[in-house]
Amino acid sequence: MKTLLTSFSLGFLLSTAPAVAQTPSQPAGQPVGTSGAAAGETSATSASSATAGTAKTSVAADYKLVPGDKLRVEVYKDAQLSQSVQVRPDGKITLPLANDVVAAGRTPSELRDAIVSSLKPYISTPTVTVMVVETVPPVFYVMGEVNAPGTLPLAGRVDVLQGLAMAKGFTDFANKKDIKIKRGSQLIRFNYKDAVDGKGSPVYLQPGDTVLVR
Numbered sequence: 001m002k003t004l005l006t007s008f009s010l011g012f013l014l015s016t017a018p019a020v021a022q023t024p025s026q027p028a029g030q031p032v033g034t035s036g037a038a039a040g041e042t043s044a045t046s047a048s049s050a051t052a053g054t055a056k057t058s059v060a061a062d063y064k065l066v067p068g069d070k071l072r073v074e075v076y077k078d079a080q081l082s083q084s085v086q087v088r089p090d091g092k093i094t095l096p097l098a099n100d101v102v103a104a105g106r107t108p109s110e111l112r113d114a115i116v117s118s119l120k121p122y123i124s125t126p127t128v129t130v131m132v133v134e135t136v137p138p139v140f141y142v143m144g145e146v147n148a149p150g151t152l153p154l155a156g157r158v159d160v161l162q163g164l165a166m167a168k169g170f171t172d173f174a175n176k177k178d179i180k181i182k183r184g185s186q187l188i189r190f191n192y193k194d195a196v197d198g199k200g201s202p203v204y205l206q207p208g209d210t211v212l213v214r
Contacts, residue, residue, distance in 0.1 A: 057132045065103045066208040068136035076127035097122045105184030138207035142167040145174035145213045159202040160190050174213050182210040
């Protein structure tokens with residue numbers, strides 16, 4: 001009888017012990033224990049973390065954007081409109097709904113306001129943040145009738161006279177009285193002879209300026 005009771009007790013314990021769940025093999029890239037809505041939440045969290053971890057370059061409030069600058073544009077609560085963009089050679093960026101927006105020559109806050117204006121026909125009160133992720137070394141361009149046309153570094157304050165000197169001066173065919181500085185959509189006229197004679201105020205170059213000598 002004692003042996004029988006012992007066997008019965010052992011059998012009872014085995015039958016009531018919780019079964020160990022077999023964990024199915026997990027597909028590559030799928031988070032363990034994530035499915036359905038939870039998977040969507042995880043993806044959204046990961047995307048948010050990636051955005052939060054984007055390196056932001058520290059720039060002055062009056063920094064003017066130039067072609068090549070990399071930006072992160074965040075539209076509050078709209079992941080589809082939020083974009084990582086680079087300022088194109090024509091000085092513009094392209095965003096959903098806003099389409100082409102001029103960025104070069106504007107500060108980040110000015111660009112933010114321009115994007116808000118472009119989105120207002122589609123969103124009643126858009127909240128936009130513009131972050132400068134990466135800047136390019138400041139340069140200016142000299143083209144036309146100079147001895148060394150091309151891209152030149154803009155280190156510190158450089159006026160047009162100094163910029164032309166960096167381009168090794170004029171060719172014999174240069175029109176020195178009607179030099180143009182293209183700054184975004186703005187065109188500035190510059191008379192080299194007047195500047196040499198001390199007439200007028202110095203014209204200082206800005207990143208992305210193009211000096212045209214015809």
